[in-house]
Amino acid sequence: MKIGELASATATKVETVRYYEKIGLLPPPARTSANYRAYGNDHLARLSFIRRARDLGFTLEAVRELLTLSDDKAQSCDAVDGIARIHLTEIDRKVADLTALRGELDRIIGSCRHGTVADCKIIETLAPRERDKA
Amino acid sequence: MKIGELASATATKVETVRYYEKIGLLPPPARTSANYRAYGNDHLARLSFIRRARDLGFTLEAVRELLTLSDDKAQSCDAVDGIARIHLTEIDRKVADLTALRGELDRIIGSCRHGTVADCKIIETLAPRERDKA
DNA sequence: TCTACACCCTGTAGCAACTACAGGGTCAAG
DNA sequence: CTTGACCCTGTAGTTGCTACAGGGTGTAGA
Numbered sequence: 001m002k003i004g005e006l007a008s009a010t011a012t013k014v015e016t017v018r019y020y021e022k023i024g025l026l027p028p029p030a031r032t033s034a035n036y037r038a039y040g041n042d043h044l045a046r047l048s049f050i051r052r053a054r055d056l057g058f059t060l061e062a063v064r065e066l067l068t069l070s071d072d073k074a075q076s077c078d079a080v081d082g083i084a085r086i087h088l089t090e091i092d093r094k095v096a097d098l099t100a101l102r103g104e105l106d107r108i109i110g111s112c113r114h115g116t117v118a119d120c121k122i123i124e125t126l127a128p129r130e131r132d133k134a
Numbered sequence: 135m136k137i138g139e140l141a142s143a144t145a146t147k148v149e150t151v152r153y154y155e156k157i158g159l160l161p162p163p164a165r166t167s168a169n170y171r172a173y174g175n176d177h178l179a180r181l182s183f184i185r186r187a188r189d190l191g192f193t194l195e196a197v198r199e200l201l202t203l204s205d206d207k208a209q210s211c212d213a214v215d216g217i218a219r220i221h222l223t224e225i226d227r228k229v230a231d232l233t234a235l236r237g238e239l240d241r242i243i244g245s246c247r248h249g250t251v252a253d254c255k256i257i258e259t260l261a262p263r264e265r266d267k268a
Numbered sequence: 269t270c271t272a273c274a275c276c277c278t279g280t281a282g283c284a285a286c287t288a289c290a291g292g293g294t295c296a297a298g
Numbered sequence: 299c300t301t302g303a304c305c306c307t308g309t310a311g312t313t314g315c316t317a318c319a320g321g322g323t324g325t326a327g328a
Contacts, residue, residue: 004275014276015316023314034323036276045262052260056242057235060314070261073252080256081246088243091236095229101191102225108190109222112215118207122214126186127204128179138304148305149287157285168294170305194285 001039010047017047025050025064058087135173144181151181159184159198192221 007014020026026047030038046067053063062083069080111121141148154160160181164172180201187197196217203214245255 002276013316016314018278019315032276034276036323048262049260054314056239056260057232066257066260069251070254070257073250075251077246077249077251077254077256080251080254081243081248084239084243084246084256088236088239091232091239095232095236098191098225098229098232102222102229105190105218105222105225109215109218112211112218114215115211116207117203117209117211117214120204120211120214122211122218123200123204126183126190126200128182136305147287150285152307153286166305168305170294188285 001044003037003039006039006044006047009044010051012047012051020047020050023060025060025067056087057091058083062087135178137171137173140173140178140181143178144185146181146185154181154184157194159194159201190221191225192217196221 001009003014003017006012007017017026021028026043028037029040029043032038049067049070050063053066054060058066065083066080069075069083108122108125111125113119113121117123135143137148137151140146141151151160155162160177162171163174163177166172183201183204184197187200188194192200199217200214203209203217242256242259245259247253247255251257
């Protein structure tokens with residue numbers, strides 16, 4: 001399989017495949033006489049794994065750990081579970097942060113009276129009051 | 135005001151203040167004889183504005199637009215409102231994405247039977263099935 | 269046989285929004 | 299007079315790619 005075929009089979013860009021190789025996530029494949037990368041099914045499986053984990057929002061470092069763990073079939077699954085749970089906690093934190101932000105922003109937008117900038121409640125909320133500076 | 139004072143007054147790092155100057159968000163201040171940056175209240179106000187907008191999740195480019203708009207007091211507030219609404223939409227999209235992701239991840243974690251990696255449901259979900267590859 | 273075109277190669281620079289040095293200079297207190 | 303906290307410039311690092319630039323390769327049609 002050439003890099004373009006592997007890339008389209010996994011909905012990945014060619015540059016991204018080379019990038020994964022460069023950072024050691026994907027092992028360097030054999031080369032053809034023309035120095036083209038020649039991939040096998042093991043590469044396809046590994047790249048699919050990476051893509052799915054990335055789609056679930058795992059960082060590349062977490063993906064690297066998951067790949068290492070998945071290679072040791074006899075090991076306990078708890079380490080895998082732990083990584084996933086940490087990621088879940090992180091997502092919960094982000095959702096909470098964004099939701100709070102959304103509320104704040106919504107409140108500010110709701111205060112807009114569509115006048116001029118001089119009376120703009122949105123700008124006023126962002127700028128410190130003149131009286132506080134005096 | 136020296137850069138360290140301005141920074142601590144706005145909960146900003148000194149390097150970040152210099153960065154904002156470099157990208158043109160904060161105008162270059164006067165310098166002392168020792169070449170130290172000397173800030174005034176206008177800089178404090180502007181940096182406060184930037185920080186509040188950033189805290190609300192606006193990108194630096196959006197902040198730049200908001201600052202430009204806030205300088206033209208006679209203009210309609212609608213452009214400001216528009217930028218804020220675009221940002222709100224973006225936040226809603228992110229929350230929706232993360233919430234979907236969270237559900238998926240939670241489902242996967244829930245399937246964990248705490249056995250060995252060979253039987254790990256989390257790894258199985260990420261890896262393509264062996265039978266699909268044969 | 270030529271040539272166009274799609275693909276492949278390496279290497280580097282760019283994105284957001286900072287952060288962290290390295291390697292200097294300045295200034296006030298003790 | 300020296301210590302330490304501050305200031306300066308400039309560059310490189312972070313995450314996860316993406317986009318060239320400047321080449322080589324392979325194949326299909328005229």
